[in-house]
Amino acid sequence: MTLTVMVLLTVIILLALFLPFTLRLAEEQLEAFLFVLGILAVSITGAWTWHLVGEAFKEPVAISLAVLITGLLFRKFKKQLDSLVILLEEKLGLRPAVFLIILVLSLLSSIITAIIAALALCEITSNLKLSRRDSIHIIVMGCFAIGLGAVLTPIGEPFSTIVTAKLSKAPHYAGFFYLLNLLWKFVLPGIVFFAFAATRLEGKHRQTAPAISEEKVKDIVLRAAKVFVFVMALILFGKGLTPLAESTIIKLPVWALFWANSISAVLDNATLAAAEIVPAMTNKQIEFMLIALIISGGFLIPGNIPNIICASKFKIKSKEWAKKALPLGICVMLIYFIVLSILPVAE
Numbered sequence: 551m552t553l554t555v556m557v558l559l560t561v562i563i564l565l566a567l568f569l570p571f572t573l574r575l576a577e578e579q580l581e582a583f584l585f586v587l588g589i590l591a592v593s594i595t596g597a598w599t600w601h602l603v604g605e606a607f608k609e610p611v612a613i614s615l616a617v618l619i620t621g622l623l624f625r626k627f628k629k630q631l632d633s634l635v636i637l638l639e640e641k642l643g644l645r646p647a648v649f650l651i652i653l654v655l656s657l658l659s660s661i662i663t664a665i666i667a668a669l670a671l672c673e674i675t676s677n678l679k680l681s682r683r684d685s686i687h688i689i690v691m692g693c694f695a696i697g698l699g700a701v702l703t704p705i706g707e708p709f710s711t712i713v714t715a716k717l718s719k720a721p722h723y724a725g726f727f728y729l730l731n732l733l734w735k736f737v738l739p740g741i742v743f744f745a746f747a748a749t750r751l752e753g754k755h756r757q758t759a760p761a762i763s764e765e766k767v768k769d770i771v772l773r774a775a776k777v778f779v780f781v782m783a784l785i786l787f788g789k790g791l792t793p794l795a796e797s798t799i800i801k802l803p804v805w806a807l808f809w810a811n812s813i814s815a816v817l818d819n820a821t822l823a824a825a826e827i828v829p830a831m832t833n834k835q836i837e838f839m840l841i842a843l844i845i846s847g848g849f850l851i852p853g854n855i856p857n858i859i860c861a862s863k864f865k866i867k868s869k870e871w872a873k874k875a876l877p878l879g880i881c882v883m884l885i886y887f888i889v890l891s892i893l894p895v896a897e
Contacts, residue, residue, distance in 0.1 A: 551793045555595060559594060563791065580780070581779040585786070588784070591786065591789070594790065595792075602785075605785060607782065609782075610778040613707070614775070618771065620666040621765070621770035621774065631673060635674050636677065645749040648688060652745035653695075663707060669859060671692045672863040683752065684752055686866055686870055687750070689861075697854045698744070701733060701844055709819050709844075712781065712820055712823050713827055713840065714728060716829065717829055736886065787824045800835070804834055805838075807842070808887055811846065812849075814849075815853050822843055826839065842886075851866070
């Protein structure tokens with residue numbers, strides 16, 4: 551890779567990471583923005599092949615269909631979900647019901663997608679009719695848990711789709727259950743912890759939670775189309791940036807990979823994964839990187855798709871989110887770092 555190519559790819563990364571924060575059009579049309587950058591990156595490195603084009607069209611299909619189908623099902627059975635939430639609270643009590651709801655949504659998020667799980671979390675929290683403080687607490691803890699659960703399959707969210715696609719060739723040959731086999735021992739305890747943390751409520755009921763408006767079919771279809779374009783863009787983006795990642799990222803020690811990726815707090819973790827993950831990485835490097843991206847992705851609103859959805863629905867401000875998420879999130883990240891450093895690497 552020539553110096554010119556390295557400089558141009560570095561510029562593309564910087565544009566992808568920071569322009570959405572400074573240019574409103576890039577933020578509002580993120581999928582198209584990343585798609586253009588992906589085309590530029592592949593063109594600069596001369597990586598265009600018919601195989602890449604086929605992969606760019608094939609990889610988004612499964613997650614886009616999952617978002618579409620589960621979105622339509624969620625719309626159809628929304629009233630039944632509302633009734634079930636009320637019944638659970640009556641039968642179990644508030645705190646056990648919250649624990650069970652977060653646990654189930656998080657485990658299902660790898661199948662129904664993080665997007666639908668986040669929408670369901672908003673709907674459920676609204677029906678609990680708690681104070682704003684308790685509602686925000688449930689939302690933030692729930693988004694941490696959903697972010698963990700959704701990573702277990704490639705249809706859970708764009709982040710896991712991209713990681714699986716980028717590691718599908720030798721030496722990892724990542725298939726549908728690759729991330730489940732690699733990360734389950736880290737993910738499941740985290741989900742249980744955040745589900746329990748969500749139950750630490752004041753428990754004061756007030757009619758202040760916003761009503762969640764019903765989505766139209768065209769909104770659901772549009773969201774699935776945006777996911778398709780987003781994943782396609784990340785496939786191209788990641789392929790174009792592979793030479794830069796192979797010459798820089800892969801040479802970092804695992805502790806540096808872990809803490810450097812805490813930047814996912816302010817930058818979407820799927821974009822970071824597309825830019826950084828390369829097949830030449832070891833399982834140990836992948837574990838450290840992915841856990842860092844997942845956990846720090848819950849620190850602030852822009853870090854993960856569920857955060858963005860829930861913050862928008864509940865009108866949660868950045869300071870409110872950070873106040874609730876950062877102290878606990880940093881402690882959890884430190885614990886994960888210690889555990890990752892001690893446990894043997896998955897084969």
